[in-house]
């Protein structure tokens with residue numbers, strides 16, 4: 438284990454679906470996917486079946502922007 442996949446996500450990390458800031462990194466046997474909180478929820482049933490690791494920082498939305506920013510909870 439090198440630990441590279443657990444590095445914090447930054448503002449430069451973008452959702453692969455919509456380009457918003459990514460808060461979830463999904464590590465797959467063939468590579469990585471980045472998702473915003475919205476798309477992480479939307480695609481969770483699919484990627485959770487195949488992911489080797491899921492790095493979820495969606496709680497930071499609440500810490501940084503307050504309870505209203507995360508939408509739906």
Ligand SMILES: [Zn+2]
Nearest residue numbers: 452455473476
């Ligand atoms: Zn997205």
